[in-house]
Amino acid sequence: MKNLLYIGNKLSKHGVTPTTIEILGPLLELEAFRVSYSSSHGNKLLRVIDMLWSVFQSRKADCVLIDVYSTTNFWYAFAVSQLCRCLNLKYIPILHGGNLASRLKNNPKICRMIFKHSFQNVAPSFFLMQKFKDAGYENVMYIPNSIELENYPFLERKKAKPNLLWVRSFAKIYNPMMAVEVFASIKKKYPEATLCMVGPEKDGSLSEVRQRAKELKLDILFTGKLSKNDWINKSKEYDIFINTTHFDNMPVSVIEAMTLGLAIVSTNVGGIPFLLENQKDALLVPDGDVNRMIDAIDRLIGDSDLFSSITTNARRKAEQFDWQLVKVQWLTLLK
Structure with a gap:
């Protein structure tokens, strides 16, 4: 051993x-x-x-x-x-x-x-x-980072509703404020829209985001940190996963969202374009570009075929990160 x-x-x-x-x-x-x-x-x-x-x-x-x-x-x-x-x-x-x-x-x-x-x-x-x-x-x-695929059931959604999910620590590097600004515009066009932001406080960003949501009179659900099972269950209520980060490498939260059938809209930064292909398994927008992210979300809501192809392709790609496959590389290296 x-x-x-x-x-x-x-x-x-x-x-x-x-x-x-x-x-x-x-x-x-x-x-x-x-x-x-x-x-x-x-x-x-x-x-x-x-x-x-x-x-x-x-x-x-x-x-x-x-x-x-x-x-x-x-x-x-x-x-x-x-x-x-x-x-x-x-x-x-x-x-x-x-x-x-x-x-x-x-x-x-x-x-x-x-x-x-x-x-x-x-x-x-x-x-x-x-x-x-x-x-x-x-x-x-x-x-690559791995997941245990069996813990992430794929939920097929026929059509995207304006229900947005954000999962990350509240830190400036992950730009949670962008999610609020995006949601403010989406809410104007789709009054029934919802946003859930999951994650713990890290550098004071959570209080700033809460204050901004209050100023804009937005009803955002802040859950704090959730267990893996709890946020997976929560994800069933949402259709679009927004990733607003300024810097990124290989975010496990994005891989998890891909496995669960959520459509990914992400800033095109760091390792993201090495993980996601624009128009195929996600929609990618420039860093900090609120308007482009709004347009991408609007496209997914209005185009069921695009939504279906992106979520299907994303799940297929995410399967390569299953631990049963990734562990072979670790065992080869360590043994």
Whole structure:
């Protein structure tokens, strides 16, 4: 049995949306890996200390998996990777965040210290894999984010109604305010329209969005963080999934919406065009373009054939992210 240490933000108990560490880790355990985790501390300083101490304690582990993001967590990954080097531990950075590519330009020396010495770098999107290859990293491979497809029943909708669903953490990088502005216009044309926004607060954006909705006299359903099963059940009440983000990589929430039969309307940023094909399995609009997103939603409502083809194609594409297929790549890499 292989012993793995997984380093990342295991923070769902603090009300944060579960990240890859809480999805991939348990799946690997089902494949007979012994996995230990760090860290679930809410305090950032205690978290990085716990991460480093866990690496030291696990210095006989077969491999260390490290979730790498582009903001503060980038520095956690740097510290952990350098300790792994000192202890001669194999480590695998798992690359997240549509803005991670900017680190390659802004911190090239630090990036080389992390990624040039890794056993392998894993990119969950072709977007990040290409960015890393362009920066001269050959030790990078594509393994997509996965879902357990059996948990996502496809609901065939014959016709799109103006019922919109948004699922993400409330953070400026995900531009939740755009969803409100889009809904304001949709509501004028379709008085029966609804918008549900699912996700936890992250940087104060939720209060700003609530205030804007109040100013516009919009009745938006804010559910807060929901469990996976709860938001899947909630999705049955909606037809169109709007993704308003400024930066993105390989968003699991979008893949999940594809499997459930929702039509995707998304900003065309980061890894999105590597995941979705405009006019085929989604409608893509420029970053921050409220009017283009409104037009796209209007098209889906008015054109049942387009709506049907997009949702069918999206489900077919999403099936390639089933864990039963993706796990083969992980097992090959780790064993």
